Amino acid sequence: xxxxxxxxxxxxxxxxxxxxxxxxxxxxxxxxxxxxxREISVRYRQAAIGVLWVVLQPLFTxxxxxxxxxxxxxxxxxGESYPLFAFAGLAIWQYFNRAVSDGGNSLVANAAxxxxxxxxxxxxxxxxxxxxxxxxxIALAVLVIMAVLMGAHVSWMVVLAPLVILAAALLxxxxxxxxxxxxxxxxxxxxxxxxxxxxxxxxxxIVYPAALVPEKIRWLYxxxxxxxxxxxxxxxxxxxxxxxxxxxxxxxxxxIVLFVGGRRLFRNMEGNLVDRI
Amino acid sequence: xTPAVEVRGISKQYRRGRQHHGTQLLTRALWRWAxxxxxxxxxxxxxxxxxPFWALHDVSFSIEPGEVVxxxxxxxxxxxxxxxxxxxxxxxxxxxxxxxxxxxxLLEVGTGFHPELSGRENVxxxxxxxxxxxxxxxRKFDEIVAFSGIEAFIDTPVKRxxxxxxTRLAFSVAAHLEPExxxxxxxxxxxxxxxxxxxxGKMNEVSxxxxxxxxxxxxxxxxxxxxxxxxxxxxxxxxxxxxxxxAVTSRYLFGNAKDVVNGEITASDVPPVDNxxxxxxxxxxxxxxxxxxxxxxxxxxEVSVEIGLHIKKLNxxxxxxxxxxxxxxxxxxxxxxxxxxxxFNAGLRTGDVILSTRIPPRFLNQGLYRLDFIAGVHHxxxxxxxxxxxxAIFLRVEGGVxxxxxxxxxxxxxxxxxxxxxxxxxxxxxxxxxSF
Numbered sequence: 047x048x049x050x051x052x053x054x055x056x057x058x059x060x061x062x063x064x065x066x067x068x069x070x071x072x073x074x075x076x077x078x079x080x081x082x083x084r085e086i087s088v089r090y091r092q093a094a095i096g097v098l099w100v101v102l103q104p105l106f107t108x109x110x111x112x113x114x115x116x117x118x119x120x121x122x123x124x125g126e127s128y129p130l131f132a133f134a135g136l137a138i139w140q141y142f143n144r145a146v147s148d149g150g151n152s153l154v155a156n157a158a159x160x161x162x163x164x165x166x167x168x169x170x171x172x173x174x175x176x177x178x179x180x181x182x183x184i185a186l187a188v189l190v191i192m193a194v195l196m197g198a199h200v201s202w203m204v205v206l207a208p209l210v211i212l213a214a215a216l217l218x219x220x221x222x223x224x225x226x227x228x229x230x231x232x233x234x235x236x237x238x239x240x241x242x243x244x245x246x247x248x249x250x251x252i253v254y255p256a257a258l259v260p261e262k263i264r265w266l267y268x269x270x271x272x273x274x275x276x277x278x279x280x281x282x283x284x285x286x287x288x289x290x291x292x293x294x295x296x297x298x299x300x301x302i303v304l305f306v307g308g309r310r311l312f313r314n315m316e317g318n319l320v321d322r323i
Numbered sequence: 324x325t326p327a328v329e330v331r332g333i334s335k336q337y338r339r340g341r342q343h344h345g346t347q348l349l350t351r352a353l354w355r356w357a358x359x360x361x362x363x364x365x366x367x368x369x370x371x372x373x374x375p376f377w378a379l380h381d382v383s384f385s386i387e388p389g390e391v392v393x394x395x396x397x398x399x400x401x402x403x404x405x406x407x408x409x410x411x412x413x414x415x416x417x418x419x420x421x422x423x424x425x426x427x428x429l430l431e432v433g434t435g436f437h438p439e440l441s442g443r444e445n446v447x448x449x450x451x452x453x454x455x456x457x458x459x460x461x462r463k464f465d466e467i468v469a470f471s472g473i474e475a476f477i478d479t480p481v482k483r484x485x486x487x488x489x490t491r492l493a494f495s496v497a498a499h500l501e502p503e504x505x506x507x508x509x510x511x512x513x514x515x516x517x518x519x520x521x522x523x524g525k526m527n528e529v530s531x532x533x534x535x536x537x538x539x540x541x542x543x544x545x546x547x548x549x550x551x552x553x554x555x556x557x558x559x560x561x562x563x564x565x566x567x568x569x570a571v572t573s574r575y576l577f578g579n580a581k582d583v584v585n586g587e588i589t590a591s592d593v594p595p596v597d598n599x600x601x602x603x604x605x606x607x608x609x610x611x612x613x614x615x616x617x618x619x620x621x622x623x624x625e626v627s628v629e630i631g632l633h634i635k636k637l638n639x640x641x642x643x644x645x646x647x648x649x650x651x652x653x654x655x656x657x658x659x660x661x662x663x664x665x666x667f668n669a670g671l672r673t674g675d676v677i678l679s680t681r682i683p684p685r686f687l688n689q690g691l692y693r694l695d696f697i698a699g700v701h702h703x704x705x706x707x708x709x710x711x712x713x714x715a716i717f718l719r720v721e722g723g724v725x726x727x728x729x730x731x732x733x734x735x736x737x738x739x740x741x742x743x744x745x746x747x748x749x750x751x752x753x754x755x756x757x758s759f
Binding site for chain 1: 434439454
């Protein structure tokens with residue numbers, strides 16, 4: 047190794063540019079993958095049926111909602127089968143939820159690492175979305191199998207589904223960039239988060255169709271980035287209506303704004319984190 | 324030559340105050356932010372209930388490749404902060420550090436070890452965390468495992484390992500890290516003596532290979548043995564930076580005690596020790612008439628060391644005592660109430676007590692000694708750590724080292740006991756058997 051290639055300059059975090067940050071995430075991708083692998087292998091290591099949980103969790107949830115909404119509440123049929131509709135929504139929602147919740151808790155959960163080793167802290171909230179992507183892909187595969195078994199038409203566009211996972215990861219990561227440092231110092235963030243996420247779930251057309259919402263406030267749903275994710279996955283896999291252009295735009299702008307702001311907050315707070323976590 | 328580590332005017336500001344500890348209310352913080360702008364680094368300290376203080380103030384030094392540098396200083400001197408900044412764990416408030424070469428940090432063994440994962444998985448995990456690439460770890464894997472000596476259990480989850488096995492595996496990973504700059508915290512040097520030796524041996528090896536070592540320690544004899552240069556920090560500022568280790572060590576431990584021998588401190592001389600077990604009252608050395616010693620004392624005089632405490636709460640594992648160090652910074656011995664097997668604490672009562680022990684005559688050599696009061700709870704934590712360096716008294720031993728006509732002054736050696744000699748005529752049989 048020559049001296050010039052290994053020169054590192056440690057300076058106040060506030061002097062770091064976005065470019066520096068992105069470069070540091072890229073150079074530590076190997077560590078990110080190792081940490082994500084740790085997350086995955088630990089998660090199902092001691093469970094008797096191991097990785098089957100990845101499939102069972104959304105299946106059971108879908109079954110419950112099917113009973114509640116179809117058998118008890120008798121919601122109007124939307125043209126596609128409710129279990130497929132709900133499973134698609136739940137698969138991407140659970141992924142997004144994990145990216146935000148685990149990502150938001152990630153600095154606290156990895157406090158031991160942060161106080162002892164140097165590596166770009168920005169990769170810590172990325173561990174959850176990277177590790178969760180595997181689960182989500184498996185769930186989507188199950189969705190496709192279910193759709194085929196139930197005789198539904200599966201569009202070729204299903205191959206684009208990973209893009210929706212990527213979009214969910216970016217949005218989830220951007221939100222986690224705000225939550226993770228805040229939660230490290232104000233633990234009430236972590237306590238309030240599950241509640242907020244539950245509210246967010248019922249405010250999005252995940253287990254019920256947007257058509258059930260009164261016409262007057264339906265436009266609000268178009269601005270809901272979670273609704274965009276859910277609609278996009280149903281569109282690609284089940285061939286339903288695609289999200290609107292407005293929805294995509296809102297999603298994109300919101301993600302960028304949240305990322306830029308979150309990265310700033312993260313950068314400004316991370317210097318003090320080690321001393322306060 | 325380009326320096327391996329160049330520290331340029333780094334300062335680090337912390338805030339003392341309530342918000343330093345644990346969590347706080349988000350609403351209050353939001354209010355403060357609304358007034359002061361979101362997350363504005365150090366100047367946030369201006370508002371609210373905390374006062375800023377500088378853990379480091381404008382510290383600069385540069386280290387050439389291959390140097391082994393010890394950073395010393397009392398608790399709170401900023402030495403760990405310097406280490407954490409160089410290790411890039413925390414950022415400086417101002418200033419910058421330039422590192423020429425890959426830096427490996429060992430602040431803890433086995434960082435990131437996960438109990439559910441096997442030894443093999445943890446080697447890769449820990450290696451990646453310490454900065455090794457996957458290829459590099461794979462290449463050294465067999466060597467790492469062989470060094471740890473736990474080949475048979477490498478696929479067993481680490482939670483089934485004994486703590487000794489975990490430490491061995493973790494240390495092997497760390498030992499195979501090949502940084503150009505090795506940053507080691509003293510915490511590493513705790514653990515059993517064997518492990519310490521391995522640790523220090525490894526550091527020696529690293530420096531012999533021409534790599535740079537930065538070692539933060541309050542163990543003056545380890546610093547003395549390992550380092551060829553000492554940087555001394557006090558209250559966040561650089562006090563001394565020298566290759567003359569003996570001079571620095573002596574100045575560090577004894578300060579101006581060489582002129583004034585202070586054989587007594589009382590509660591009013593030192594900040595209170597925050598703990599539930601005792602209140603510190605006094606610490607002094609007395610001669611055999613009970614008078615506090617404030618001048619030189621002859622080696623053949625009996626000296627008693629007295630620790631006055633107000634015991635608030637009894638605990639079987641509680642210990643009090645003192646550490647004696649000489650001018651070279653070597654620890655001459657430790658004495659603590661739990662040294663003997665007889666359960667000294669059983670006799671302890673709450674209230675004011677004087678714990679005293681005797682330094683036998685003709686034990687200490689001629690010279691200046693420093694006695695540091697220590698207290699703690701075994702297996703738990705220090706209440707007054709050996710390096711706290713606040714409860715120090717001094718003792719000057721002069722003359723009386725021996726009755727012999729041949730030794731008038733200081734004798735060679737750390738201690739100078741006068742041991743009784745006996746002479747016996749050797750029997751023919753013993754002489755014969757001795758020659759075989």
